[in-house]
Amino acid sequence: MERGNQSGVSEFILLGLSDQPEQQRLLFFLFLLMYLITGLGNLLIILAIRTSSCLHTPMYFFLSNLSLGDICFTSTTIPKMLANHVSGNKTIPYAGCLTQVFFFIFFGVIDCIILTAMAYDRYVAICTPLHYSMIITPKVCGLLIVASWFWASVNALINTILLTHLSFCGHSEIPHFFCDLSPLLKLACSDTFINNLMVNTIGALTIIISFIGILISYAQIFVTVLRIPSTAGKWKAFSTCGSHLTVVSLFYGTIIGVYFSPTSTHTVQQDTAAAVMYTVVTPMLNPFIYSLRNKDIKGALRMILTRKPSLYL
Template sequence: MEGGNQSGVSEFILLGLSDQPEQQRLLFFLFLLMYLITDLGNLLIILVIKTSPCLHTPMYFFLSNLSLVDICFTSTTIPKMLANHVSGNKGISYAECITQVFFFIWFAGIDSILLTAMAYDRYVAICAPLHYSMIMTPKVCALLLVVSWFWAYGIALIHTVLLTQLSFCDHNKIPHFFCDLSPLLKLACSDTFINDLMVNTVGSLTIILPFIGILISYTRIFVTVMRIPSTVGKWKAFSTCGSHLTVVSLFYGTIIGVYFSPTSNHTAQQDTVAAVMYTVVTPMLNPFIYSLRNKDMKGALRMILIRKPGQSL
């Protein structure tokens, strides 16, 4: 990941979320708690889906993989921030910073595509229920998963290679709690035209296009559901999409605001707050959103909790 370092900078300084010692201690424990909740919650989602035969469906296949990616996503940024706080050192080496950017973009891209696959799954289930089993076959689900990993990998590699071609001179203080692409581009003392162009073109293939795909899927779902004569039927159809729509709103709303809105419209502090939302808060809330709003998940979780030792599901 080192690539061709064009700068004399060997280390970046992560300024974090606050320079006040008391606030830093509070943020440390808060982020540690959120990280533990994220990992335990998503691991529980994976365990419940794996051990419950009734959840071995395409929707929960994508959900279990989303939980796995969320664990990897948060592990890319939070542990380094916590380690820096414990050591009292805010530095991160150039190689570590570039590596962090790569994995951050990679896992964010997978998240984006998986959310789109889940929207498509809901579209087929509601708009073409008679053909659902023929369309959402195990091979199709596996193909969508493989495409999400390799597509996002290619996008992350492009951004990372282009980033290594930039010069940073003596500017090495990042007003953030991790190495994010946006503040790094602002720090560069060389021309970032190509990098910015890639964010708005290649980046769109991973964020904007999937988001548009989700909007189209849910527009079709809405039209189909509104044709259902029964109010109970409408509510049941919408309830299966509610959890996913909540996660989509949290994830895309903040990430699009940071990367695809004019930089003059927001400050570095606003970018950092938005980044906390999609890197920490959303992955932490996902298990609660999907389990508390989902009857099947709650039933499967209840079966695991009350199951006697040695009893099979």
């Protein structure tokens, strides 16, 4: 961080999504609403899983961790954006920007790994149901979560430390609503070869390999489901995977489009729109996607919302 301060940049300016006052007010209330829905929806999912004994299974254990990750993921970017709008100040300190980059990568990587773990859980449950309890044990679930936190820390730490070695030569305007790695690298006036190399190697190890793991899991699931003789059995198997596939498509599709496609093929506006999808929209939709098609979660949520408070509390 010291070297960044020596380059003459003590803070960055987040240009946001619009420079029109009317649009800024509309975006403020829209993002505030989406943030509140994201927080409330994911908290309800976590509460439903914790309080309902029938949801104490590996699949819902991963889902509760995904919901927690989504809350933290959105909290990394949206509150600062809303605070800047209220204060009328678009700046973010140099150290604050690097901190935002760290936690954005950290919670983004955790989401990637948890989505992969959920796909593997569905693969074992559908393709080898007799061995499910022996393979997906509480110890294995715990180790997968710990591994996701460890790898996320390594990934975020490496990329953040490499950022501190860049010079910005007084260029401080970020055409984004948060400190993202991609626009920061474009803003630097020093050599970013090592930074881009790390993004395309460590990032690929995380995102691409996780995505391939999900594709392989669902390819095996698809083959297994096709062998089920009854139509009702096929529909039941596919319905348990449909929600997860929807989330995976939204999350990975936009991330791969932003970070792993040629920069010449998309504009700043397209990058920002894609970032809004995976940082705000997808975490907001996750509770609805997983609960609307899941009878167990809907039942647990109904019990929570209709439960009368105890007179002894």
